[in-house]
Amino acid sequence: MLRPLDWLLGLLSLDIGIDLGTANTLVSIRDRGIVINEPSWVAINKRTRRPLAIGAEAREMVGRTPADIVAIRPLRDGVISEFEITEAMLKYFIDKAHEQMIVPFPRPRVVVGVPSGVTEVEKRAVYDATISAGAREAFLIEEPMAAAIGAGLPIIETRGSMIVDIGGGTTEVAIMSMGGVVVSRSLRVAGDEMDEDIVQYMRNKYNLLIGERMGEQAKI
Template identity: 60%
Template sequence: MKFAPDIGIDLGTASILVYVKGKGIVLKEPSVVAIDKNTNTVLAVGEEARKMLGRTPGNIVAIRPLKEGVISDYDVTEKMLKYFISKVLGKSSFFSLFKPQIMVCVPSGVTEVEKRAVIDATMEAGARKVFLIEEPIAAAIGAGLDISKPNGNMVVDIGGGTADIAVISLGGVVVSTSIKIAGDKFDEALVKYMRKKYNLLIGERTAEDIKIHIGTAYKRDADVTMDVRGRNLVSGLPENVTVKAMETFHALEENVNQIADAVHMVLEKTPPELSADISDKGIIMTGGGSLLWGLDKLISNRTGINVQIAEDAVSCVAMGTGEALNSLHLLKRSGGVSKKR
C-alpha cells in the first residue's frame, strides 16, 4: 500500500513550518487561526489570519493556539494542523486514504501531558504514525551538525515561545534547559517599554517590527532609529514617535540576560570532555529569536566561546525534523526521538 510522503512539522508558537520528504520545506505560515465566535467556525488560518490580529470585529477572534511552546487550545490546534497538512498533501480524498508519518518537534522541557496533547492533535489531524523530537536535536540536524559522533555540540534554539539550550552527543541530549523567554517575550517587553516611556500603546505586530528592524541585545557602535505609530494613552489619538535602537537595548536587557544566564548554567553542568569540544567548535544558534541583533555577541562575551548563527536559522528546526525521519533507528536508540502510536 502506498502511503503519503513523510512529513516533519516545526510546531512553533509564532509560526509553523512543514517539511515534506523529498521536497524540503513546502510551507511556512504564522500559527494563527481566525474563528467566528458565533458559529465556532474557522474563517482563516496562517498568514491570512495573522493580518486580522488586533483588527477583527467583535464576533471574530484571531488567536494563537500555542503559547510558550505548548498547546494552549487543543481543538484549534487540531484544526490548524489538519488545515496545514491537507494543504501540503493536496486533495482530501487522497489524504484520508494514504496517511503520512509525521515527526513533530517539541521543546526539551515539555511534560508527558503536553507531549500527549501534541500526539493526539497530530493523530486527529490525520497522521498514520507520530514521532516526537526535541527541538535542540532537530535544530542541530538542520544546522548540518553530525550529532551521531561522541563529540559535544551545543545548540541554542530561540523560537517564539521558548529558548532551548542543549549539549548533544551520540544523537542524544546530555544536558539541557528550556526557558519560556523568547521572541514573544521580546515583543511584550517592547510593548511595555513604549507604554511606560511614551504613553504609547502599540500592538504585537508593531512590536515585532521594532524587534526585527532595530531590536538590540548588545551595544551598537552606531545607533539606528525607526518611526513607530501607536495610540497615545493620554489623548486617545494616533501618534508617531521616533525610537532609537539603544532604547530597545534597555527594553530587552532583562530578557536577553536571562537567556545568556541559561546558556552559562548549561555549560556549568556539561561534562569536561564535552566542554572542551564546545570550546573548540563553538556554540550554534538557531531559530528566529537568534536573529536579534547582538544576541550572539552577548552570549559569546558572557561565555568566552565563539558563537555562530546557523545559515538558515529560521528553518533549521523544520529541516532537522524532516531529515530526522531518515535516521529514526539512530535517534530511537539514543533517546533523541520517541515513537507514539
C-alpha cells in the same frame, strides 16, 4: 513484525516534518524541504468556536475583526492551550502540504517537534492532535535535536555540540553528543517576551503606544 500493508503504505506515504511553533508553523516534505511557513494563528467565531481562517490569513485579521470574531494563537509557551483549534490548524497545514503533490498519497507519516521540557501529558496532546488531524503515524522529536540535525551539527561524534533555539514561546538550550541529548533546558521565555518588552519600552520611554505586530517588526 512489519506487515506487508504497513510496508507498502510506508513506501507510498508522504513524510512530513512539522515545526509546531507558538509564533509560526513550518512544514517540510521529505526530499523537498520547507514548503509551508505561516503564522500559528487561527481566527474563530467567538460563539461557535469554529475556525474561519488559519495561518497568514488569520494573522492579517489581528486587530481588524468584528466583535464576534477573534484571532488567537492556539499554542502558548510551546505547548497546546486550545486542543481542538490546534487540531484544525494541523489539519489545514497537512492538507495544504498534500495539495502541493501531483500524485495523491495515503495519509502521511508526520514528525512533530516538541520543547524538551514538556510533560508527558503535553506530549500526548500533540500526538493526539496530529493523529486527529489526519496523520497515519505520528512521531515526536525534541526541538533541540531537530534543530541540530537541520543545522548539520556533528551530533553523532563524541565531542559535544551546543544549540540555542529561540522561538516565539520557548528558548531551547541543549548539548548533544553521540546521537543523544546530554543535557537540555527549556525556558518559557522567548521571542514573545521580547515583543512585549519593546511595546512596554516604547510606551514608558516615548509615551508611544504600539501593537504586538509593530513590536515584532521592530525586533526583527
